[in-house]
Amino acid sequence: MSEPVRESMEFDVVIVGGGPAGLAAAIRLRQLSPEINVCLIEKGSEIGAHIVSGAVIEPRSLTELLPDWRERGAPLNTPVTAEDMLYLTRNSSLRVPMLDRFMPHMANHGNYVVSLGEVCRWLAAQAEELGVEIYPGFAGADVLIEDNRVVGVVTGDMGVGRDGEPGPNYQPGMELRARYTLFGEGCRGSLTKKVMAHYDLRSGVDPQTYGLGIKEVWEIPAEKHRPGLVQHSFGWPMDNNTYGGAWLYHFGENLVSYGFVIGLDYANPWLSPFDEMQRVKLHPAFRKHLEGGRRIAYGARALSEGGLQSLPRLTFPGGALIGDSAGFLNVPKIKGTHTAMKSGMLAAEAVAEALKAERPEPAAFTDKVRRSWLWQELRGARNIRPAFARFGARGGAVYAALDAMLLRGRAPWTLHFQHKDNETLKPASVCAKPDYPKPDGTLTFDRLSSVFLSATNHEEDQPVHLHLRNPSLWKTVNWDVFHAPEARYCPAGVYEVADEETAPRLQINAQNCVHCKTCDIKDPTQNIDWTTPEGGGGPNYPAGM
């Protein structure tokens, strides 16, 4: 297909991604100057459609951004009222005592259990009221770089057939040109990836390490519901070398958010994050909350776990990376919303100044981050995740407790990440296969019935949005050495091995994709390239996610 003629539009600022970072940046920009015209695009069919998070959020950034959020009806309705941190063994659990002393980062007093999707929808309404132009259903497909400066993005073409040829409804993507472009695509953004490569933004920092979070929302009987109860677990079913744990939050009207996060630096190619997530529900400490309820939603998303050591250079000529696109998540706290929002707000301030001074790069963003509580917070947390990578789950927990009690995050050393997550798998032949129970259809389910609940859809007649850079590598590496780990780590059943007995080949069911980005991260040779499908495609997460 030849390059189509594209229409173009001009803005002061274009923001890619309607998550907490992008929306906070948009709001802050208009607060600072109602003159600045701001356009925000979101690949989901609506704001919130692709948002997955626990979520217990700290309202700190929200209060800084919109001090009257309560009066404005922000959907922060369930304050945390009780919390437990459990160490699980196969059949029992141990409650960590004096949580606020041993694991102060896990203490949630003053925080709220929310549906982050709902919070984002509300933030979008605030932003629109301030004059931000928000366009869901449009994916950022490419970055416009001219004279080594980012000058905007190109939205994806619509109506291209599976064969790559324009169909009857073909609608070429548009150039959205901007003086500054902010990338708030969340973890492992597809445009962020391009920008990082072009400007070599990761030079001199630790490799990013990631986690995969898989979530379900349950509706449980009213008599069992304890709004504001927050429960976390570590230990079983992860072995000592695998970072992972489960959460369970009671919130809203008889709703429970249940989920599981696993570090993507795991080694066993047989491991299936989805099945781990399912089996934790069978543990008495979780089962008792969910029994008698019904599952109403499902979703998954990768998250950045590298923290401070893995933060790339944040700015480049013409823009900046914000939120989890940069990697501002605080892993020990397992919270990224307040840090994402803060980063968006600080980037907005830097961009507003750069606009005035007509500077090409909003470089002040980095200084602003360094001088803010955001930096202090990430600095205090910086050694905990790498300690788990280095010392295992139990050693990591002990380190975390010592760090909290004795050093208070001010250790004179910094632990580093040594490997990229795609390098950590061991050959399948030397690893043991976990014995996952079959789904029971009541508490535990299979992948496809789960994806069904995510209301995922992609227009069928479009090119496959998951590319193998080198198709022949699949057989020699993925199959022969690792026995197709993608068939297990993908929480949506996108990757399937067909004709296993005769001539194994990879079947990509791109339609199932929930846009979690795990394949882009974990494929052993980074052979899978996740690109944006037609705008509006992907999951349609309901309220509660």
Added chain:
Amino acid sequence: MTALVLLDHEGGQIRKAALSAVAAATKLGDVHVLVTGDAAVVLAAVSIAGVSKVLHAADARYAHDLAEPLAALVASLAGGYDHIVAAAGAFGKNVLPRTAALLDVQPIPDVISIESADTFVRPIYAGNALATVRSSDAKKLLTIRSAAFDPAPAKGGSATVETLPGVDSPEVSRFEGVQLSTSDRPELESARVVVSGGRGMQSEEKFHTLDPLADVLGAALGASRAAVDSGFVPNECQVGQTGKIVAPDLYMAFGISGAIQHLAGMKDSRVIVAVNKDPDAPIFQVADYGVVGDLFEIVPQLVNALKK
């Protein structure tokens, strides 16, 4: 109480769905039927079990079942009836709501269960939920889902016949012709039998294994999304949440595992047959009859057995 059933017919034959509508109406009281068209249909109608009177709209303006004159006629007859009923097909759905407007009634389409004279169950959201509704209208206008009611026996009745004069209505529409589908295979969504294949069909060529079976059954050919994604068949064959929703009398699934999104498209079929080599395939959880085995052996055997 008396119900009037609008009896739709094609090529001189009363549709089976109309007989189901009669069966449903017998639950509501005495049944009269309204017949348009020629005498052959009237002759067939008088012997339907449970029908006491046949009203024959013989006037030429009703010959093609145009909604505009027919609704005016039905509305003029409505005084004598508590319920006016039709099958939930293109005919009933065209005529009945227009009649309802003339009578200031909210119609109740797609009834699958009659709870009482004023309370009915009907699917909403493409069958994802069942609503029980109670009507406060003096007259109830219903269309009936044929799959939910066994058809009334075509024989056994002995109804009287009354020929109706034409009723005036504005001449705003004109019948220009009808083209019945000439394809050898019925359309997926209206077929009585659907033969479907999945990933287990292995290839585009081998998918044709199903052709002789579809031929012998007069069935439409369907496929799972996996088969479509693998390029065995074009997208318009897809049965499922993102494809076509079908509810035939007989649905036969070959080499289909039974992903929930496929089940969403065929679970309302009356009888489901599954053939799969994996005894744990989820399709067996919804199948009335299952055979575990190699479909490439089973399909030819089936064709032979059915030809006998």
Added chain:
Amino acid sequence: MKILVPVKRVVDYNIKPRVKADGSGVETAGVKMSMNPFDEIAVEEAVRLREKGAASEVVVVSVGVQQAQDTLRTALAMGADRAILVLSDESPEPLAVAKVLKKLVDKEEPSLVILGKQAIDDDMNATGQMLAGFLGWGQGTFASKVELAEGRARVSREVDGGTEEVSLSLPAIITADLRLNEPRYASLPNIMKAKKKPLETLQAADLGVDMTPRLTVVSVAEPTERKAGIKLDSVAELVEKLRNEAKVI
């Protein structure tokens, strides 16, 4: 010539509807809502007729809650010229909607009203026919093709087992079936322009229409799940069962 296109805001077709735990209905709070897919086809057809020069103006109308204006904006972004929102309760019945539309038709005097054949929430398939009944106009329901010529509309209708052709004198009602056309994507510039197109808001009560529903929803339930049947050992057994037990062949 003016075309009126009524559109409805419904739960998006990608969302699996969930029956509320108390059985009072289907959950719509916090669920993605979109334009009824059949109505998109109706809008597309009207816009194409205008683009071909067969019509001069496309007016879209929705009867429902305030948020239905998003649905109207979508229709405007697809190319409709202006919109009317008639405010009422969440899901008015087709009877009441048809009465509201009759009032608007009296006022706007369109030559053609194109609607989706049914809404994918209540699956009623009635509003177009009822509006035609109230107006005494001809109706071309379940249309797969529409041609306008010499003051008439020739409509191909999808009927059981084939296609029927009818010719209607104008003004007339047409209800759109799936195969009528494939709706376009609204482009970004058109979405932006749509924000500035006129949208008039009316109250159903001000039109003098009694919106009281005639149907009371007693309960809403999930359909019972199918149960696993039996496994058979041979093809002969299967054929025997299908012939004599299930009686489907």
